[in-house]
Amino acid sequence: KLVNPETGRIHTSFNQAVAATGRLSSSDPNLQNIPIRSEFGRRIREGFIPGRADRRLVSADYSQIELRILAHLSGDVQLKHAFFSDTDVHRRTAARIFGVAEEAVTPEMRRQAKAVNFGVVYGISPFGLARNIGISNAQAARFIEQYFAQYPGVRNWIDQTLETAKKNGYVTTLLNRRRYVPELNSSDAASRKAAERVAINTPVQGTAADVIKLAMIRLDEALKRTPTRLLLQVHDELLLETPAREADGVADLTKNIMENAIALDVPLRVDVAVGYHWAAIH
Incomplete structure (x- = not known):
């Protein structure tokens, strides 16, 4: 019942003003709360795949932000x-x-x-x-x-x-x-x-929330005229869907935008991965 009949996808709602620190929250369903460390959680994440076989998922995750x-x-x-x-x-x-x-x-x-x-x-x-x-x-x-x-x-x-x-x-x-x-x-x-x-x-934590939102705005602008789409924000991670042939380039672009979203006294680092399902890129 969660699958949209028109798109064939599950769509979450992101809430801007629920978490007091400024982090986005997710509801109906909550896709920021999918387990990752358990075998059961990994099996769930294997079900998150691109909309087409010739596409890939790109994960970009801030390291210790x-x-x-x-x-x-x-x-x-x-x-x-x-x-x-x-x-x-x-x-x-x-x-x-x-x-x-x-x-x-x-x-x-x-x-x-x-x-x-x-x-x-x-x-x-x-x-x-x-x-x-x-x-x-x-x-x-x-x-x-x-x-x-x-x-x-x-x-x-x-x-x-x-x-x-x-x-x-x-x-x-x-x-x-x-x-x-x-x-x-x-x-x-x-x-x-x-x-x-x-x-x-x-x-x-509030600054971390601000930084990833800045990165999302700049990434959205950079991807507007491309077939790549930003799917999810899961706290310090962004998940994108892109044509397989463009995946490595999109991963590099995303990493560059996220690492340069704001100038700090220490470098920001982003770990990127490409795969066919969500479990494969963690």
Whole structure:
């Protein structure tokens, strides 16, 4: 019943003003929530194919865009250096919080460090981190402490962001889109803590939302007189359909537009892939 009788396709609706950070959301049906890591999810994605046999899907996915934006906003020297040198930032963080050499970092150490890196963007507490990765509160607190010791610029940026937000009543993205956070001055501690997490996360996630929208506008303009069509935006990923003979060129064009959507102090990186179904390009 979801298939449009005229086009023979499933069409989602994208919502501009539902997610408070500015990200697009998808509904009827939600095509931003198709599983990817499970075997069942991969089987579902195998069902997403081009409308014709002589066409291909192109996936273009920003790599660690939120951490790159955090590096730009905070100006942290070590974090910026990691992205300029194409260092595995999760491995580098793991080496610091576990006190080992980078070459001694195990996959499990890297997994936990990844949770720390992204958790900081969301203003995670030691309790929240402990629950997420199955460690003690004390160990989680040490991990966060070691993170800020390695990236002191991030700690300074968080403090300055909260101070400014409490004074102004709002935070902004890099493109000056505001989000008001009145609860920052609430007398209720729980409400205030939640507002602080919002104030930390919004400039980062909101800027990521702005950047991919800029890329979509420029990509749409570049593709107007071509048979290629932009199908989906799934947070940091764009999915396109194009004639098979043009797929590599479209992938290169998309990568170039996305990586140059905005000038940051660190390079943006986009991973591209071409395939016949959605599962084949992840």
